[in-house]
Amino acid sequence: MSDDKLPAPLFAHPEPGGRLTLPYAAQLIGLVVPDSTDPTTQLRRHVAERLVQTRSGPGGAKGIWLAWSDVLAAAALRVARAAGAEADAIQAASRALYAWGPDHPASRQSHHPVTHAIFAANDGTEWVLHLNRRVHPQTAARRVDACASSALEPFLPDGISDDGFEVESVLAVRLTPLARRLKALAEADTTATEH
Numbered sequence: 169m170s171d172d173k174l175p176a177p178l179f180a181h182p183e184p185g186g187r188l189t190l191p192y193a194a195q196l197i198g199l200v201v202p203d204s205t206d207p208t209t210q211l212r213r214h215v216a217e218r219l220v221q222t223r224s225g226p227g228g229a230k231g232i233w234l235a236w237s238d239v240l241a242a243a244a245l246r247v248a249r250a251a252g253a254e255a256d257a258i259q260a261a262s263r264a265l266y267a268w269g270p271d272h273p274a275s276r277q278s279h280h281p282v283t284h285a286i287f288a289a290n291d292g293t294e295w296v297l298h299l300n301r302r303v304h305p306q307t308a309a310r311r312v313d314a315c316a317s318s319a320l321e322p323f324l325p326d327g328i329s330d331d332g333f334e335v336e337s338v339l340a341v342r343l344t345p346l347a348r349r350l351k352a353l354a355e356a357d358t359t360a361t362e363h
Contacts, residue, residue, distance in 0.1 A: 183235035190232040219262040237283040264314035281316035289347035297341040302333035
């Protein structure tokens with residue numbers, strides 16, 4: 169398995185909440201994160217590149233279906249792309265949303281980070297997707313570190329880390345407000361049951 173792709177199937181447990189069709193999810197994402205890029209085209213590309221996971225539809229319905237966690241992941245990736253994140257940062261962001269780092273204290277929890285961000289939207293905890301691009305001053309090697317976690321948890325120290333890499337740029341995508349706006353839009357849609 170390549171390090172830049174997520175394993176499939178991702179988890180054996182079901183994701184909480186209903187399911188949304190790709191077109192409906194893209195419509196919500198486009199309203200929450202306005203950008204010149206067509207949200208449906210972008211979401212289809214994220215699904216094709218396995219940056220955003222898909223789920224089975226309700227009652228075996230055909231088509232591409234997403235859980236709420238996948239919709240939030242897609243919205244966060246859209247924010248990161250709009251802020252200028254490059255392909256390697258988008259891949260790192262996707263991995264951080266769907267998988268705990270091996271040293272993270274929550275790594276043994278049943279739900280992945282983006283699902284915890286949805287839970288946090290209901291309980292008032294702030295969750296953030298952190299992206300740090302770092303460069304080594306002597307070798308010019310670059311890498312991206314990403315982590316989705318409670319805003320109160322530290323991500324990376326400022327300055328030079330133990331491996332000699334220095335922080336070149338930082339992006340923080342606030343997941344909790346995105347989750348709340350997505351939920352509010354869906355709740356305001358009186359025609360929505362499972363879209």
